[in-house]
Amino acid sequence: MDLVSEQIGALNVITVNEARIDAAVAIQFKDAMRRLTANGTTHVLLNLSQVLFVDSSGLGAIVGAMKQMGSERRLDLVGLTADVDNVFRMTRMDTIFDIHDTMETAIGRAAG
Amino acid sequence: MSAPNIDYEFSVSIDASDVCVRKALVDIRRTLGRLGVSEKDCGRIEIVFAEAMNNIVEHAYPSVSGRIDIAVTISAGSVHAVFCDYGCPLPNLTLPHGKLPKTTVKRDSLPEGGFGWFLIHTLTEKLDYTRFEDKNRLSMRIVLDP
Numbered sequence A: 001m002d003l004v005s006e007q008i009g010a011l012n013v014i015t016v017n018e019a020r021i022d023a024a025v026a027i028q029f030k031d032a033m034r035r036l037t038a039n040g041t042t043h044v045l046l047n048l049s050q051v052l053f054v055d056s057s058g059l060g061a062i063v064g065a066m067k068q069m070g071s072e073r074r075l076d077l078v079g080l081t082a083d084v085d086n087v088f089r090m091t092r093m094d095t096i097f098d099i100h101d102t103m104e105t106a107i108g109r110a111a112g
Numbered sequence B: 001m002s003a004p005n006i007d008y009e010f011s012v013s014i015d016a017s018d019v020c021v022r023k024a025l026v027d028i029r030r031t032l033g034r035l036g037v038s039e040k041d042c043g044r045i046e047i048v049f050a051e052a053m054n055n056i057v058e059h060a061y062p063s064v065s066g067r068i069d070i071a072v073t074i075s076a077g078s079v080h081a082v083f084c085d086y087g088c089p090l091p092n093l094t095l096p097h098g099k100l101p102k103t104t105v106k107r108d109s110l111p112e113g114g115f116g117w118f119l120i121h122t123l124t125e126k127l128d129y130t131r132f133e134d135k136n137r138l139s140m141r142i143v144l145d146p
Helices: A026-036 A056-067 A082-090 A103-111 B018-034 B039-060 B116-123
Strands: A003-008 A011-016 A043-047 A074-078 B008-015 B067-075 B078-085 B125-132 B135-143
Touching (some): A003 A026, A011 A103, A056 A082, A056 B039, A074 A103, B018 B067, B039 B078
Antiparallel strands (some): B067 B078, B078 B135, B125 B135
């Protein structure tokens, strides 16, 4: 899977350069997230602005990615596209994550 | 963008695998879009179809290959879909209840699965499952936004 990690200030920003996080890639996604968050950065921001579709396996993998970071660290989300946003809201997963509209607000809030 | 007057039917048969399900979903969405089904409805249909087929791949054919037959009819402002497979039956020959897993729990206990049937139940009407001889048949209706 094409995931890119970038350190912006105190934030580890991980961008998913894929159109789908679905059953076909859920395990690879979670493994890639484990590798890219292994440096221990406390605050991780997952940029989903290029992801057009997440199914329940993908949703589970995103939750799993947060859980495997341990309870002292944070995984926020940014850039949910319409269908992805709907799935998060229907499953109440929008109450579990801090979800930002844009990178600017997400980074601004982390800095402030 | 509404599509109350579309009258169309099509069917697709695919190998029951994650990759073939993904391809079928993309193809079906393209077809629906071309017919004038709104993006919002396409999104709802895609997640329902994804969960129905993922479930077949995972539970009907856990370790064997198999086939999924999909028949879609769009008529009178709704989409009627039938998914057939020839694998294991649903446990107790019954549709899973589709309750939302509890999310008001400690982070370590947050659910990483169990959303699929909830999404199907939430977004469909007339959800029905039958087993006849060696065939599972799951049917449903999704009402398009007027």
